[in-house]
Amino acid sequence: MTYHPERPLIVQGDHSLLLETHNPQFNAARDAISPFAELEKSPEHIHSYRLNPLSLWNAAAAGHSLEEAETALHDYSKYAIPENVLEEMRHTFARYGQLILTKDDEQTLRLTISDPFIAAQVAKEKSLIDKIRQQIADDTFLIDPAQRGVLKHALIKLGFPVDDQAGFRDAGKFNLSLRSQTASDAQPLKLRDYQHKAVESFVASGSHGVIVLACGAGKTIVGMATMARIGMTTLIITPNTAAAHQWHAELLDKTNIDAIDLGEFTSSRKEILPVTIATYQMLTYRSRKDGDMPNMDLITKHDWGLIIFDEVHVLPAPVFRAVSEIQARRRLGLTATLIREDGLEKDVFSLIGPKRYDLPWRELEQSGHIAEAHCVEIRVPMSKDDHFAHAIADDKRKAYRIAAENKVKDTVAQSLIEKHDGEGILVIGQYIKQLERIAATLGAPVITGRMSSKERERLYDAFRAGDIRLLVVSKVANYAIDLPDASIAIQISGAFGSRQEEAQRLGRILRPKGGPAYFYTLVSDDSEELKFAINRQRFLAEQGYDYLIEDWGE
């Protein structure tokens, strides 16, 4: 039996890799396996990675060899490596490079397949027929550039990775650079080590892909650094107007871009300039329910050297489709939580590009780049009336709503606010009525989707400036809102078991402030809400966060 108890890695037959975090060889092993294995979970004791075709092909595309991967496994594995894993790795690596996409001219791409069996299969595959313009030889196919993304997507689904050598369309040059200190307050500005690595791995691996960094870890700066590296016109797409304005302000503050080169394509302004910021909402706007989306041309018809998809995990379906048409453009996805309850994260990988960089949240916390966060779940009893209504509710959805809106939570929230008096506090909830009620009780302003963008930003600004220390916010503040001073989040209700929402809400208080951040979740005890709480916490638990449980029923 091969057994090296001192080593940190376990390679399992299902292609998962388990890495013991307390092992002295942890860092070395992590560095060795991360080029070809995808990080799945990073809880406290054991991080889990997975060898999947995409991760192996990405490694191959980035110039890593099979031998490197095998050596890494052999060097760090505690036990003998299951033969099927090695065999699968060899098989998968061998697949890469069999299909090569090159550019004949602006109108024609050429797909060359070296394996005659794969070529025959591709020629006969029904799902590919409409994506191939013409087969000119047994092993050669001509492709329309517009089909580049969908063809690659379809081939990946069939298990055939394409080595895309067709290159990117070079758009107009536009150079900007990061300032050495911020324009607003003259703070020194330098890329952190991990930010630098993130940019480098994105550029080195073909300038298309996703960078995953925790909220507050400086994804925007990574985006700006990437723009500086690419040096071309850029479209930045954000989830909402507030986020668009944040990008606008950040670009002016941290880069040398001139305001006249920085455009905004939102409901209020429709500028298309060398660097343009838009929102997903604007792109998917249509006047009629079944009408076209004219603004989508901003993606498909304009020559952008780089498109940045901020919070790429919320990419709407129509944008997915549009992205498939712009495979000749460099694409950068930024997110903290590449999880979707609809399971479409795989589509993000295949259309925007694979994950290029990921760093566990807890590591960032340990290095002080994000705030040390404490998560506390508070079990709140229900009032008798609510309990009764919960018991006789027609269905679980109604029962959940009753539990979520439990009035006793108001009192608990108030106590927490008193406890953290003077700190930047966000009370976050799902239901407007509940938010308005608690805002009235607390005497705090409430921000919901009904509020105008202007008013919202005014309140955010006031919070940032310290004029307001308590904000009650709905899900509009779930992501892409930068509130550096917020250190306390009290979550009074949320969408059913959404892991992403949980993580994003925690993200609101992760900007390092010198002290710890507290994330309270109020959950009605013995209720439907409790059942969903466990699922909500899964992502953060997988990132190594513990939830302390406090019982406020006694």
Place this chain on the structure above:
Amino acid sequence: MALKRLYNWRIQCTAQQLQGFETALAPVFDDTIRQQILKTCYNSSYHCALLSKNTLLKAIQFSKQHDTSVIPTTGEHLVQELAKHNGDIASEDLKTEFNAALLTLKARGIIFEQDSHYHLPADFILLLNRFREVNTWFSLCHKFPKKLLQQIIPDDIDFITARSDEPSHNAMAAWLACEGFKSHEPLRKTLDDKDWELLHHLDMYGDIHSFKTLSTFCGDAKHAMKIPGQPEPASELQGALERHIPERLQKLCLMGFIGFLNCKGRDKSIKIVMSAEGGYRLLPYWDTVRTDIADMEKESWAASKCKIGTASPWLHDHDLWRLWITLHFMPLRKTRNGDLRKLDVKKILSLLKFDTAEVIEIYSSALVYCGFLTESPTALTPASIDWTDWLKRQRRLIMPTDHNKPSQQKMLTRLISELPVDTWLEIDKVVSWLKTKAGHTLAGLSWHGLFMQRQAVNLHHLNKSDRYIYLPPLYHAVIRNELPSLPSPGWLGTEGSAITTGFITATGCIQLSPEFSHKKLKTLINFCTLTGIGHMIELRLNSKVLMQMGTDKKQLMACKRILESIQSPLPQPVCYLFDKQMKQRPMARIEATSLLVRLHDPVDIDTLFQLGFPLRQPFPDLPDIILLEDGLDAHSFILACQEAGIALEIGSPPKCWVEGFASVLEWIKEPVQRSGQWLEICYQKQRNVQATQVTARIERNFSGGSSNFSGLEIRIFNKTARGYSSLKDPLYLESKHIIHLRILNTSEIISSGLDQLS
């Protein structure tokens, strides 16, 4: 190699078979050939027959191209092949005769028909062991003309081996060898005329003196080998040789005496081998055996790399371990027919991600065979791992106990241990070799059975056609009586030094390394659910079970202590879970539904309050809606209202459930005789089995001093198209099995017809 082939083509069969064989051959071969068939008997059960050289050569040629154990049913093919080497045999008449012969062979049970081919029985063709070789040669020289012998000994012979406990046999072997060497041109060149003449003298006249001398020499040499602390066997032999054999004959005799001196104590045996220069050298026995085996591996037994057709389950020992661990946490029950329950198999399949249910059947058979699983008529349950017992069972599988004599067992062990491992071998050849080696010592053993029977639990693999075997190194280890060292780290959990710590996350996930102690694992099955098992064993705390334990604080604390021994301190949420269960209190009766009533006449509200029931009016704008406080007996309330003349509108009939383990326990402990009460009861007797809700009648209620003895004996009544019918056997439920229950009211009993049932 020609010699080996030649031996391969000797046919050994029972007397009856031999007789049938001869009869069958009669119409096929002419008298001359038939006369060349040897019939020698050495014991009651075995006979040897040796075909003539020509016949053998034909057969050898044929064997080169065809499966030697399978003859096309028509015989046509064989005839054609033989015709290539002998035109006469190709006549139509001979073909007909040959077919007739095949039919006769078939009729006499010498060959059998299957899949349009004739097959020779597994033990039909044997490779003779060396002892038998000597005997064969010995008898050969007495019964057959020397010319024939010269024919038989192939020209390309390098050496002949012979061994026997009988010195005369060895001497004869030497003599026979001389016969062979007379036609050996290189040898001829090494002998001077006198020696050559003596050789012929020995040959022609059977020189009795020489014969005796040789016999004495052999005896002395053998004796020399037995004396401990003597000089090297080779020099001893040389000494014996010098003492007994005239000098000029020594070289000759040594050359003639080529073979083994089969002295007991194999390590002292020697083998004399002709060197290329015509001299001789002496090799220790085992070196030569090893050389022999290595040669045979390379040239004779070894098959091309095959694809495994039937793999030994132990090839996948990691999966066996995974299944064994899984069965601690998930049931694998059997149907009345003895099949594994599909639902259980399906659940296990989805967890272990095996391809087919068959895999579970195979693995569970292997685990049952080796004693890792206990099989009862209803289920398979994990047992403790005992490697000594495992070894014993595996040895029994390899070496059947129908040969109980120690000498037989010893020989079988020795022979099997000589088989090469970690390579594919042709079964027929291996069997032939084993038969030849074993001789009559293991007569009657089903040699093919050693490799073909009980394959589902065996250690070796078979290829798809069942013609080749692969013996893993583990096979040898078992033969050598060594405790196994299986590749999967999971088996380390059986050892006393197995680790007992793991990781517990705040969400109640428990991660254990494969080498986690099995002993400790068994304590976790009571309150954990298996969520995954690759190398790592992944468990989740089963909060339901912990809730059940809430009524038994000692048990709950014991669970906590077990967890703390895995990781200390426990994450706070896990501690919270335990603390909460420790505080679990009986809640008496909880009216889960239908607590809301509406007064027909709101003015009755005052009367209602006078009844003394704790009531509330939850909706200020609807004063006629009344809510009863928790814990109230709704039936008493309704009865009281009826008696007071208060008309109520009830949304649905009140159902007073006793819910929660603590509440159920309190209810059972009430000093009330409950026999005959009708219940609607939801229970769950086993983990991972869905809870069942039934209508039942209480036969008896128990309430001992300890909660362990509190429970109900109920008789279940199932609803059918014709009403209710009772199950034959009563069911005993402990309080911890009961999730909730309620007593049926009289109107329910009457309306459902339960009152009509005895």
